[in-house]
Amino acid sequence: MEYLPIKNKVVRESFKFNFTICISNLFGDYNNVLQFAQTMEMYKLLGVQHVVVYKTSCGPDLEKLLKHYETEGTLEIVSWPIDQFLNPARGWNIKRHKGDIQYFGQLVTLNECIYRNMYQSKYVLLNDIDEIIMPYKHSNLPSLMEDLQPAYPNIGVFLIENHIFPKIHFEESGKFKRAEWKNIPGINIMEHIYREPPRKKNYNPTKMIVNPRKVQQTSVHSTLKDFGGSFHVPFDVCRIVHVRVPLQENLTKEELFVDKRVWDFEQELVPNVDQTLKLSGFLLDGVIRVISIVNRSSLQPLYCSYCSTEQVCKTVDTDVQIHSDHFSFTYGASDVICKGEHMQNATHVLITTDKEGSVDHKMEYLPIKNKVVRETFKFNFTICISNLFGxxxxVLQFAQTMEMYKLLGVQHVVVYKTSCGPDLEKLLKHYETEGILEIVSWPIDQFLNPSRGWNIKRHKGDIQYFGQIVTLNECIYRHMYQSKYILLNDIDEIIMPYKHSNLPSLMEDLQPAHPNIGVFLIENHIFPKTQFEESGKFKRAEWKNIPGINIMEHIYREPPRKNIYNPTKMIVNPRKVQQTSVHSTLKDFGGSFHVPFDVCRIVHVRVPLQGHLSKEELFVDKRVWDFKLTLIPNVDQTLEFSGFL
Known part of the structure; x- marks a missing residue:
């Protein structure tokens, strides 16, 4: 017989999750994909990081969605094959629902979930799969509990009233009757804003937000044994949005209350649901996005010619979306959006000024990428470096940076290259042959007069910094389904974990703590190349004649400048980014998180920004030295293979 491990032996005061939802039970052929996606995305916006589902079975479409959320890390699926041992009832009323045990063992799973997450989560929400515990006076659950818990410090059980939004009554305007969701199985909660009034002389059932360490036994609508008692949260502070079959079928729409609370989240909720449905394979994006460079001051109509495998081509209008960050240069990054019928069958596309579709077929059509949504990736970490010019x-700093990134867990580096010096060319060829480096030819200087900087007053030209923003966006889309994470940084910057040994372990902590976040902002810190470490221990004779900076000699870090923004670079989930700039994204799904300086920061050895500071006014930061035993021989070997040593 199989022994069970004993859990909860260690009492903890800090928790992996702030809010966990326990959903029980999933059985039969339940296939309500749209409502489940909307509910999950709503809970993310409300601050939930962890959802537990006890699953006996479900419909095939919902199975796909569950796998997406499980892969994402938000959902924990607990296998619950109770039907292999008992004849579980499909409800709670034994007169109506015959069987051995109530509702597929709902009470067992609720109690198991509380104990499973007792020292994993600060709070646990006990509710059904189609219910949303919705704050009405707070923007999210953390702010709700920040008010409730201090007001009732001993309470461990907060009872939330359930309110029915009948799925038979629809909002009249049809503003959320979206074509994109037409064929998605399930209920669209955005269409149901009519709420039943409380039933007279009938108990209005509740669900709960509980401190799991204060609950000994629970039922469905209240606890059976707890420490500290319960508090019934006022209806106007928080209530459950429960879109389902009506309980009061006799009521007309005019007798119901209008309750549009869900609509308050539409700006984030709708695109997040769309993104989830795309990643789960339910939405075929009927849009082709062509990353482009346009003249912002003289836009002309552009048209999209797209062709299928049968060489059938169509020409449609486009929507040119100029990126908001262009640094006032004449030319800037843009997305040329093509919309038309049967775009999911298109294989190639061409942007043209000819509306009639008489396209010169000698012109080169672009292959359409990212048509297949993937949940597994060739690379864990990819670096996008832009741009290499002049x-x-x-050589030395590039070799040290590349070898450092290998030690940190990077498998793939992309460089957009216009030109470089002859020695660096040799090193690039070595890394390209090795397989870690992808060189994208970027001859932008053959078409425009690119600026060598971002400040148009100091660096004249047609487009900012050799089209840096264009290449960053291109790199994200190029590797959207190739890499789990992408690092967006310059050629002389190292995104360096300070509390973890490498990038995978850093993200294994950061991502579960912030499961919805797709953009992690990392502070840039300058290590002036003018200040050298005194002992000279890394002033190696072998590197004396290698062109470039020896980062091992520069351990002095500038302090943050007062009242000046400290720029960031990024680690991103490319599937959650729509448009990016250099230091932050312009459009993303899920928001961003500023990683604390002591957890991770950029080591950037370059000319000083605060040249007036003496060495004594700088901080000593020897983090790079932690890797010396492996880094130095690896750099030596690379320089030897490249013909420098």
């Missing part, structure tokens, strides 16, 4: 020849 006679940049910093």
């Amino acid at each position: 006679d940049y020849n910093n």
Whole structure:
């Protein structure tokens, strides 16, 4: 017989999750995909990080969605094959629902979930799969509990009233009757804003937000044994939005209350649901996005010619979306959006100024990428470096940076190259042959006069910094389904974990703590190349004649400048980014998180920003030295293979 491990032996005061939802039970062929996606995305916006589902069975479409959320890390699926041992009832009323045990063992799973998450989660929400515990006077659950818990410090059980929004009554305007959701199985909660009044002389059932460490036994609508008692949260503070069959079928729409609370979240909820449905394979995006460079001051109508495998081509209008960050240069990054019928069958696309579709077929059509949504990726971490131009020849720093990133867990580096110095060219060829480096040819100087900086007053030209924003966006889309994470940083920057040994372990902590976040902002910190470490221990004779900076000699870090924004670079989930700039995204799904300086920061050895500071006014930061035993021989070997040593 199989022994069970004993859990909860260690009492904890800090928790992995702030809010966990326990959903029980999933059985039969339940296939309500749209409502489940909307509920999950709503709970993310409300601050929930962890959802537990006890699953006996479900419909095939919902199975796909569950796998998406499980892969994402938000959902924990507990296998619950109770029907292999008992004849479980499909309800709670034994007169109406025959069987051995109530509602597929609902009470067992609720109690198991409380104990499972007792020291994992600060709070646990006990509710059904089609219910949303919705704050009405707070923007999210954390702010709700920040008010409730201090007001009732001993209470461990907060009872939330259930209110029915009948699925038979629809909002009249049809503003959320979206074509994109037409064929998605399930209920669209956005269409149901009519709420039943409380039933006279009938108990209005509740669900709960509980402190799991204060609950010994629970039922469905209240606890059976707890420490500290319960508090019935006022209806106007928080209530359950429960879209389902009506309980009071006799009521007309005019006798119901209008309750549009869900609509308050539409700006984030709708695109997040769309993104989830796309990633789960339910929505085929009827849009082709062509990342482009346009003249902002003289836009002309553009048209999209797209062709299928049968060489059938159509020409449609486009929507040109100019990125908001262009630094006032004449040319800027844009997305040329093509919308038309049967775009999911298109294989190639061409942007043209010819509306009639008489396209010169000698022109080169672009292959359409990212048609297949993937949940597994070739690379865990990819770096996008833009842009390499001029006679940049910093061989030693580039080799040290590449070898450092290998030690940190990066498998793939992409460089957009216009030109570089002859020595660096040799090193690039070595890394390209090795397989870690992808070089994308970027001859932008053959078409425009690119600026060598971002400040148009100091760096004249047609487009900012050799089209940096264009290449960053192109790199994100190029690797959207190739890489789990993408690092967006410059060629002389190292995104360095300070509390973890590498990037995978950093993200294994950060992502579960912030499951909805797709953009992690990392502070840039300058290590002036003018200040050298005194002992000279890394002033190696082997590197004396190698062109470039030896980052091992520069351990002095500038302090943050007062009242000046400290720029960031990013680690992103590329599937959650629609448009990016250099230091932050412009459009994303899920928001961003500023990673604390002591957890991760950028090591950036370059000319000083605060050149007036003496060495004594700088901080000593020897983090790079932690890798010396492996880093130095790896750099030596690379330089040897590249013909420098």
